[in-house]
Amino acid sequence: MLDQLSRELLEVLPIGHFATALYGIIDTADDTLTYAAAGSTNPVIGDSTRIRLLDGSGVYPGICDEEIYDTIVEPFPPGSFLFFYSDAVIEGRSATGVMLGEAGLLDLIARHRHSEMGPLIPLVADVLKASGMQVQDDLTAIWIARP
Numbered sequence: 001m002l003d004q005l006s007r008e009l010l011e012v013l014p015i016g017h018f019a020t021a022l023y024g025i026i027d028t029a030d031d032t033l034t035y036a037a038a039g040s041t042n043p044v045i046g047d048s049t050r051i052r053l054l055d056g057s058g059v060y061p062g063i064c065d066e067e068i069y070d071t072i073v074e075p076f077p078p079g080s081f082l083f084f085y086s087d088a089v090i091e092g093r094s095a096t097g098v099m100l101g102e103a104g105l106l107d108l109i110a111r112h113r114h115s116e117m118g119p120l121i122p123l124v125a126d127v128l129k130a131s132g133m134q135v136q137d138d139l140t141a142i143w144i145a146r147p
Helices: 002-012 087-091 101-112 120-130
Strands: 021-027 032-038 044-046 051-053 072-075 081-085 141-145
Touching: 002 021, 002 032, 021 081, 044 101, 051 101, 081 087, 087 101, 101 120, 120 141
Parallel strands: none
Antiparallel strands: 021 032, 032 072, 044 051, 044 081, 081 141
């Protein structure tokens, strides 16, 4: 999938422009997440006891026409969650110039993952508040929870 996307983007992206991608399949019968990444931010995976970053690296799609993307399989049992986000989430800077970064994101997720309203709204609100509502890039945030 990512190899085909990369070949297609190679034809349409102007020089100096790039895209990122992550393609994944959640298999509820096998309790797994199978994914491949192409220059994306590092997704966050977690359950009731642990939160960690997955590997979002890989060559940006549209850079070359013969790229091989690694397929990674992760356990994803009931009670697990995934958080996908654009770089604006971790690159936002506070009034003092401090960037949230991945460590700060993991802290926010730990704080909000059990929120009654769900974690996404309070998490994004904290990101925006920390940056003084001055997001310099697109802000994408997707939370997938497995009951």
